[in-house]
Amino acid sequence: MATKRAAFFHPESPLPFILYFLAYLSVLIRVLLRTPKEGTVHEIVYGLLALFLALSIVQPAISRRWPAWIHIHLALLSAVICTLLLTEPRLDYYALLFISLSIVAVQYLPLGADVK
Numbered sequence: 149m150a151t152k153r154a155a156f157f158h159p160e161s162p163l164p165f166i167l168y169f170l171a172y173l174s175v176l177i178r179v180l181l182r183t184p185k186e187g188t189v190h191e192i193v194y195g196l197l198a199l200f201l202a203l204s205i206v207q208p209a210i211s212r213r214w215p216a217w218i219h220i221h222l223a224l225l226s227a228v229i230c231t232l233l234l235t236e237p238r239l240d241y242y243a244l245l246f247i248s249l250s251i252v253a254v255q256y257l258p259l260g261a262d263v264k
Contacts, residue, residue: 164251171247172201178241187237196235200228200245211256218256225249 176197179189203225210217226249232242 164255168204168248168251171244171251172197172204175241175244179239189237189239190235193232193235196228196232200225203228204248207252218252222249222253225252 179193179197182189203221207217207221211221225245229242229245229249232245233240
């Protein structure tokens with residue numbers, strides 16, 4: 149039985165795009181607004197957040213030309229997020245970036261692409 153994808157996740161809908169970057173912006177703003185009392189964030193965090201953004205921007209264009217890219221994209225961004233979670237000081241709000249990955253997975257992976 150074929151399942152229809154909800155209109156919310158239609159590829160032309162701007163809502164997933166907005167939610168994706170809203171999660172990213174919330175993490176970026178939280179990193180930038182850290183007080184000195186909370187400790188300093190290493191430069192690697194800014195680099196990893198920039199890498200996350202760069203991969204996020206090129207993902208739609210590459211996925212249209214090479215559909216298998218989505219799996220590599222999800223693996224790379226998962227590795228970036230896990231690396232962020234392991235940087236000192238350990239900050240739990242990096243896990244919010246997994247919301248963005250979930251949106252990409254629902255929007256771009258074909259239906260039935262789950263683990264069986």
